[in-house]
Structure formats: C-alpha cells, structure tokens
Amino acid sequence: MAIKLLLLLAVSMSSVLGFFPTQESGKIGDYSHQSITERALYESAAVFIRTYINAGNKYASRSGVDVTVDFIRGDRSYEAVFGTVVETIVWGNNNAQRMYANVPMRTMNAEMIFAGNLLLQSLRDQIVVLSLSPNPDWNNVRKLIGEYLFTMQMFYSNTNWVETYGNVTCNELGIQGRSMMPTAPPDVATCAGCVYSHPAVDKHSCQNNILVNGQYLTSGYLSVQGIPKPTGNDSVGIGKCSHGGKDDAFSDVNAIGGINKETSDSSLSPHFFLHHTAGEAAIQATNHFFVGEGPRLFGEFVGLPVACKDCLKPGLSLAYVIDTSLSMSIDFEQIKTKITETIQSSLHENKTMPSDFILSTFSDPVSLNHVRSTTDGYEMISWIQDMKQEGGGDCPEFSFHGLLAALKIIRPDSCLFFYSDADPKDPELEYAVLQIAAQKNVHIAFLIKGTCNTGIPFLARLENSTKATCLKQSLDKDRRKRSTDQDIHQPWNKLYSFDKV
Structure with missing residues (x-):
C-alpha cells in the first residue's frame, strides 16, 4: 500500500x-x-x-x-x-x-x-x-x-x-469567527479583457487581467455551472472575470479571458503559470x-503508533488537577472512581511506584483551591475519596491556579492529569503555566467533558507543548493504553474544536 x-x-x-x-x-x-x-x-x-x-x-x-x-x-x-x-x-x-x-x-x-x-x-x-x-x-x-x-x-x-x-x-x-477579505460587490468590475487565443495565452497575455487584487476576492464565472455572467463594459473591455479554458463559453464574454489555475495547460487554464503555486x-x-x-x-486519527509515557515509574510524581465545582455533576464521581482504581492497582500489583502523588483541586472562588502532596498512595486515595463538590456559580473556574499549584511541586518529566468541564477564569496565568510545564518537561493530558468548556486554545497550546501523546496509568507493560487513557484521549474532535475558535 x-x-x-x-x-x-x-x-x-x-x-x-x-x-x-x-x-x-x-x-x-x-x-x-x-x-x-x-x-x-x-x-x-x-x-x-x-x-x-x-x-x-x-x-x-x-x-x-x-x-x-x-x-x-x-x-x-x-x-x-x-x-x-x-x-x-x-x-x-x-x-x-x-x-x-x-x-x-x-x-x-x-x-x-x-x-x-x-x-x-x-x-x-x-x-x-x-x-x-x-x-x-x-x-x-x-x-x-x-x-x-x-x-x-x-x-x-x-x-x-x-x-x-x-x-x-x-x-x-x-x-467561524474569523473575517476574510471581502468578495467584490456585484457592481465592481474585477477583470480586464486579455488577448484570448491559445498562442497569446501561452505567452501570458492574461497574466495581469485581475483588477481587484489586494482589495477584493473574486473568482471566475463558468458557463456550465448555470449562473449567468453579469454584463461587462464592452466599450472598455472590463467586467466580471471568467473561469476560462477552451470549454468555457464565458471566456469570450467581457471581460474576455479567465483566471483559473487548475492545470499547467494554457488551453484549459489562462493562469496556467500559477498552477504550481496554487x-x-x-x-x-x-x-x-x-x-x-x-x-x-x-x-491516533491515522492509526500511527504512540510511544506511551509510563507515569508510574520511581522518581516521578503522579499529579491530578481536578475541578471540584458543582457543574462537574456525574463526571465527578466517575473521575474519583477511576483515579482510585489506578492508584489501588498500582499499590497492590506493581513493584515500582511514583515517588509522590499530588492532588490539586480548584473551583470558584479561588479560596476553595487546595494542593497537597504525599508519598503514601493510601493517603492519596483517602484524599480522592473525600473530595466534595462546591462553588462554581458561573461557568469559568480558576483552573490555571490549580495547574500552577501542582506544577510548582511536581517532579521533572512527570505526568499530570487535568479534569474539568470549564474554561479558565484566570487567563493571566497562562504564560506562567506554559513556561513551568515546558521547563519541567511535564506530560499533560486533559479530560474535558460537559457543555461549559468551549475548547479554547490554551488547552491545545499546553498539550502540544508538553508531549502528552499517550500517558500510561496501566500496569500492563505490554499494552499501550487502558480505558482511562481512552477516556482522556479523544482523537480528532478536540483538534477541530480548537480550530473553530
């Protein structure tokens, strides 16, 4: 293949x-x-x-x-x-x-x-x-x-x-939300006629026939598409552009010629000399x-392999940054269960463990934010199970505060898992978060659910700057992922959500 x-x-x-x-x-x-x-x-x-x-x-x-x-x-x-x-x-x-x-x-x-x-x-x-x-x-x-x-x-x-x-x-x-150069109004002539014989076109006779470059976008009318070409000014040979080519009847209607770049064949494309550029x-x-x-x-979208980062190795921190606002609803209990299962299986079956665990919770107001670290996995489980939802009357939360608190104490090259359904209320901290995450080479993965999040670009910038390709919480060294990772990674859709902003 x-x-x-x-x-x-x-x-x-x-x-x-x-x-x-x-x-x-x-x-x-x-x-x-x-x-x-x-x-x-x-x-x-x-x-x-x-x-x-x-x-x-x-x-x-x-x-x-x-x-x-x-x-x-x-x-x-x-x-x-x-x-x-x-x-x-x-x-x-x-x-x-x-x-x-x-x-x-x-x-x-x-x-x-x-x-x-x-x-x-x-x-x-x-x-x-x-x-x-x-x-x-x-x-x-x-x-x-x-x-x-x-x-x-x-x-x-x-x-x-x-x-x-x-x-x-x-x-x-x-x-969406981005403005393009305007299209030429109906009453604006966009092309001047050019000498339209094959030998002449082959010598670039139509090279400078567009009148509105830099001012408006325009495109040619094509006879087979069923939209009549507006009448041009026959006395001076200007009008709307034609698509052009030997099969376009509008090529002979003012403005004579055409502008398409679809081929390098001058009999089909009056702007054939720009085909490679196009x-x-x-x-x-x-x-x-x-x-x-x-x-x-x-x-992930095209099926290429991803080398997973083992988040459970000694010498690393295993950090969780969790939104505890009321909007998290059903997701909140599922998150607690999955994190608890991950740590429990690590304690029961694995000979190696991360050197410490970090829990950073955030909501709104910022006074509800807390960060803790421990070397005791059972203590971490207790903290996770005791988490309660509170605060967050409006959609945005102080998520950058929660991220920054964890990043300040996390060990280099460690994994951080971020759970929220909300946009940040503290965008002024974005640069500091990006800087410390890059300096410490922290691997970050996001679980974003619910309707409160709009997929703003900071998530893309942070993930793409921190090597979060595949973070392995599984104990099975022969598997690339477990269900938790599959929940975190939502290939393709997240990328296009960012593009839409």
Missing part, C-alpha cells in the same frame, strides 16, 4: 473545475485533488513521526513522503490502517468532485466565495459533532473530511487569492487542516 501510494504521488499532481480529481485525469506533473490530499497526509504523518516516534536526526533531512513510507513499511498493520485512511479521505474528495463539480458554492466560482466559506464552516462543525458522538463512525468522518478538502482546495485554484498572496494559505478560510498553497492548507494546531492527535 505505501509503495503504491508513493508511486501515485510521484506520477503527477491536476483538473477541469478546479484541480483534476486524480492524477490519471490530468496532465502528467500537474497537481490533483488526490495528489494534494495524499501528499498533505504523508507530510502530516511525517511531522507526527519526527515529533513523537523518532525524534532526532534520523529523518531530519528526508522528505515527508519518504519519512512516512519508510516508517509504515516496517509494520504491515500500520501500513494497512494508514493506507485505508488515505484512500477513504481521497474517496470523499473525489466523490465531492463527481457530485458537486457544477455547484459554484462548492467550487468557489461565480464569486460564491462567502457562501463557500459558510459551507466549509458547516462541514467543519459536522466533523466535530460526528467525532464527539459516543461511538464515532470514523469512516464517515474521513469521507466528510475529503468533502471539506475538495472545496477548500478549490479556493486556491479558482479565486484570486494566489494572484494576491502567492502560496501563503488563508488561515481564515472555514473558521497547488503548493493547497497542500499547505490541507497540511494545516490536519496538524495546524499540533500533530499530537493526528497520529
């Missing part, structure tokens, strides 16, 4: 209504939706491998594709899982091309950029909701991701973003979609 996908990547990368769906349907060497998505997945996997599995110099000078192929080739199970993930996402991508190629909102044509952006936001929300379900259907999630990527990649081949910003990605695209921008954007907030959760 890995060799097959690598060969596909090497053959080419291409389109007709945006990038071509697959390499086979376009000109050799061009970018396609398939090649863009595959390359981004391989490069994202390489970021994960370099960061969490084989950190150091082993893969430092090799391409992302080579790193991933070399790694998964060594284990058929990883190769099969990763190959299936790639094929499913690419299937969703190409299925969107089959279903929606003539829908301007889906392809970002006809200046339907605002509507296309709303669509991306909606698809992203669906990905989050499906991922948060009790038993996610990851096959459907991956297909939906492919559908999302289809429209996102079209943005770079069909709008004037690349003409304005080159291969820089649009970080606002598809993200393809690279689409790859970067796809890569950012997968690992832009950090690669930690990406590995």
Whole structure:
C-alpha cells in the first residue's frame, strides 16, 4: 500500500473545475485533488513521526513522503490502517468532485466565495459533532473530511487569492469567527479583457487581467455551472472575470479571458503559470487542516503508533488537577472512581511506584483551591475519596491556579492529569503555566467533558507543548493504553474544536 501510494504521488499532481480529481485525469506533473490530499497526509504523518516516534536526526533531512513510507513499511498493520485512511479521505474528495463539480458554492466560482466559506464552516462543525458522538463512525468522518478538502482546495485554484498572496494559505478560510477579505460587490468590475487565443495565452497575455487584487476576492464565472455572467463594459473591455479554458463559453464574454489555475495547460487554464503555486498553497492548507494546531492527535486519527509515557515509574510524581465545582455533576464521581482504581492497582500489583502523588483541586472562588502532596498512595486515595463538590456559580473556574499549584511541586518529566468541564477564569496565568510545564518537561493530558468548556486554545497550546501523546496509568507493560487513557484521549474532535475558535 505505501509503495503504491508513493508511486501515485510521484506520477503527477491536476483538473477541469478546479484541480483534476486524480492524477490519471490530468496532465502528467500537474497537481490533483488526490495528489494534494495524499501528499498533505504523508507530510502530516511525517511531522507526527519526527515529533513523537523518532525524534532526532534520523529523518531530519528526508522528505515527508519518504519519512512516512519508510516508517509504515516496517509494520504491515500500520501500513494497512494508514493506507485505508488515505484512500477513504481521497474517496470523499473525489466523490465531492463527481457530485458537486457544477455547484459554484462548492467550487468557489461565480464569486460564491462567502457562501463557500459558510459551507466549509458547516462541514467543519459536522466533523466535530460526528467525532464527539459516543461511538464515532470514523469512516464517515474521513469521507466528510475529503468533502471539506475538495472545496477548500478549490479556493486556491479558482479565486484570486494566489494572484494576491502567492502560496501563503488563508488561515481564515472555514473558521467561524474569523473575517476574510471581502468578495467584490456585484457592481465592481474585477477583470480586464486579455488577448484570448491559445498562442497569446501561452505567452501570458492574461497574466495581469485581475483588477481587484489586494482589495477584493473574486473568482471566475463558468458557463456550465448555470449562473449567468453579469454584463461587462464592452466599450472598455472590463467586467466580471471568467473561469476560462477552451470549454468555457464565458471566456469570450467581457471581460474576455479567465483566471483559473487548475492545470499547467494554457488551453484549459489562462493562469496556467500559477498552477504550481496554487497547488503548493493547497497542500499547505490541507497540511494545516490536519496538524495546524499540533500533530499530537493526528497520529491516533491515522492509526500511527504512540510511544506511551509510563507515569508510574520511581522518581516521578503522579499529579491530578481536578475541578471540584458543582457543574462537574456525574463526571465527578466517575473521575474519583477511576483515579482510585489506578492508584489501588498500582499499590497492590506493581513493584515500582511514583515517588509522590499530588492532588490539586480548584473551583470558584479561588479560596476553595487546595494542593497537597504525599508519598503514601493510601493517603492519596483517602484524599480522592473525600473530595466534595462546591462553588462554581458561573461557568469559568480558576483552573490555571490549580495547574500552577501542582506544577510548582511536581517532579521533572512527570505526568499530570487535568479534569474539568470549564474554561479558565484566570487567563493571566497562562504564560506562567506554559513556561513551568515546558521547563519541567511535564506530560499533560486533559479530560474535558460537559457543555461549559468551549475548547479554547490554551488547552491545545499546553498539550502540544508538553508531549502528552499517550500517558500510561496501566500496569500492563505490554499494552499501550487502558480505558482511562481512552477516556482522556479523544482523537480528532478536540483538534477541530480548537480550530473553530
């Protein structure tokens, strides 16, 4: 599977209504939706491998594709899982091309950029909701991701973003709460006509035909999509842009020409000279979609192995930071039970123990916060069982105070488990928490439940800066995880919750 996908990547990368769906349907060497998505997945996997599995110099000078192929080739199970993930996402991508190629909102044509952006936001929300379900259907999630990527990649081949910003990605695209450059109003001419014969276009006759770069976003009208192109000013040869290409009847309607960058073939793409730039921008954007907030959760999503941190080794602290506010409700008793079981099994069955245990509880007001440490596991169990819920009249709690109190006394390279359903009420302490966590190389995992938490970025920054890939509380050294870890790690959905902010 890995060799097959690598060969596909090497053959080419291409389109007709945006990038071509697959390499086979376009000109050799061009970018396609398939090649863009595959390359981004391989490069994202390489970021994960370099960061969490084989950190150091082993893969430092090799391409992302080579790193991933070399790694998964060594284990058929990883190769099969990763190959299936790639094929499913690419299937969703190409299925969107089959279903929606003539829908301007889906392809970002006809200046339907605002509507296309709303669509991306909606698809992203669906990905989050499906991922948060009790038993996610990851096959459907991956297909939906492919559908999302289809429209996102079209943005770079069909709008004037690349003409304005080159291969820089649009970080606002598809993200709720972020404002994009406005789309040109209906009465604004966006293109000037260009000499539109194949020999002339081949010599870049349409290179400078866009009139609104840096001021507005625009995209071309395409005759087969059913939206009439607004009438241009025939006397001066300006008007709305056309998509362009030999099959676009609007190419001969003012403004004459076109702006698409979907191929490197000048007969199909008037801006063929920017095809490579558009393809690279689409790859970067796809890569950012997968690992832009950090690669930690990406590995679980695509089935790559995670080297677990053994939290029960001597010389370490085992720390728990727990929200004791009333909003924790049912989760509170479950947390107490799981922590008690972890420590009890460690005391009864394990020959090695962490050197101390830390319990930091927090609520609102801050006077309800407490931190304690002990070398006696039974005393820690007693503290856990005696915890009571109190305080927290509003949603935010003093969580940074609780984290900071534990981090001040935790031993270097230790594990910290954070349980809350709330946003922090003390964001001014974030820098101090990030700094001390990094200095002590603390491994942090979060269990976030309930409706009070909005998935704010501090959790992503803290987790991704502290190597919290897989923290093992299990005593079975041959297993990577136990149920507690599976509750803590919610692959994919948490990543996209952060992206939405």
